[in-house]
Amino acid sequence: MTSFDFDYDLLVELTETHGAPGYEDTVRDIVRRELEPEVDSIESDGMGNLVGTVEGDSDYSVLVAAHMDEIGFMVRHVDENGFVTIDALGGWDPQILRAERVNVRTDDGDLPGVIGSVPPHTGGEDDDEERTVHDVKVDLGLPAAVVEERVSVGDLVTMAQRTEALGECVSGKAIDNRVSVFIMLELARRIEDPDVTVHFAATVQEEVGLRGAEALGVDVDPDLAIALDTTVANDITGFEKWDYITELGEGAGIKLKDSSVITNPKVHRRLRAIAEDEDIPHQFEVLPSGGTDTGGLQYSHGALPVGAVSIPTRYLHTPTEVAHGDDIAACIDLTAAFLETEDGSHDYTL
Incomplete structure (x- = not known):
């Protein structure tokens, strides 16, 4: 089997677990199990969002969100x-x-x-x-x-679909969006003694209208939000190059827009600068149709600066979604570097 530079067994467990919108409890149990040892506190709300917090040295806070539900x-x-x-x-x-x-x-x-x-x-x-x-x-x-x-x-x-290694890729149901939940858990393992407070949020009901992310504003009021989600990779025979959106194996996707959001230019430019400085493979995402928690977070917090790191994925919303192992690793590296260099001094006002 292909050797991946991350905890493949945990990714398999997450993707093979069943959790439809509004009924994410089995996935939430796994997230709680993995997140609890890595954070200072953990809470859930009436909708089922789960938030683990790592306290920083300042009052400035960053929210990292990934939705748990599958279609x-x-x-x-x-x-x-x-x-x-x-x-x-x-x-x-x-x-x-x-x-x-x-x-x-x-x-x-x-x-x-x-x-x-x-x-x-x-x-x-x-x-x-x-x-x-x-x-x-x-x-x-x-x-x-x-x-x-x-x-x-x-x-x-x-x-009902097993998760399998497919060449250099991972294929299965619920890659959207358990791969992002997995990345969030990997980030929680990496981030120690941050300058700012970091909230790791596993959200619910994204697939039926970004509902969990919008509701987070009741309990969490961050200064900056980064969403993690899959995005379209149409890099297959039959599509023109400009319709690929992203390509497998070309690195982390830095979202510029989708149907729900136009990301803050200063946020996505900083993501790009970090990727270039750290030599992390990356690409830009302009998604004509489809929304993500990025938009839900921006709406619920008013004028909140938001950005997103996306995992290129073929065959989205099918039982055989495919993501590349190198892209998963690049998304972990990029988001970790972003969080590790966030000290609350960056001005994201426009």
Whole structure:
């Protein structure tokens, strides 16, 4: 297996754990376990955001945020034949859901299921027919009476997919955004005796509207915020160079904009200067569509200077997302260097 310059086993554990929006508790348990020994205090709120704080030598504070949730589904009905219909939590392309394995989380434990696909022998499905998530049926392989007894409206459904090393890359479900949660935990291990207070926030419900990040303003009032998230890498056959957004293996993404935010120019310029000074591979991200916690943090704190470090990822919002090991390492190095050189004296006003 490929050898990575980071704790690959922890990344696998995070990405293979199930945590749909609003129900991130199993992921939060891992984050709490890993974060608690590295911080001075740790708290959670009524939405489920988890914040670990390393106290600095000044009142100036920096928030580093990464969302814990993955796109998933909620059970909306069990029909008379025992098939489960679902509602989307986050952005899905229904066309990719055929023949996928899923995990149904019930009060009595998890149940494996499949989203079936009618075989071509019968011609039962029209490839040109437009489908929605509401057309999807989950088959649990159980009698209807058993399904009705064990599965309830509101139960959560997530993709069942192992995380695997893929050449120099890592592939699996929930790379978005557990890879960023992983990076945040690595930063907490590295940052010791900072000049400023650092809040490490694992946020919730990003995939359904940046909700956890916006709510953080109730309890945390930082002077600066840095979000960690995945971004599009369309560096595959069929796309023009200008549509790549980012490229795998080319380094950490420094976000300039997405649909939710235009990052503070002084923040992203300082990220660039650090990357150049430290010889950390980096690239710039201009994302035409899609938002991140960066925007949620900026909104909730008014005129807060924000920046973001992004992990280039192919096949986002599918069960086979792919990130490059070198890019993950570069994102850790860049954000760590940024935090280690933040002393509260930088002027980010425009």
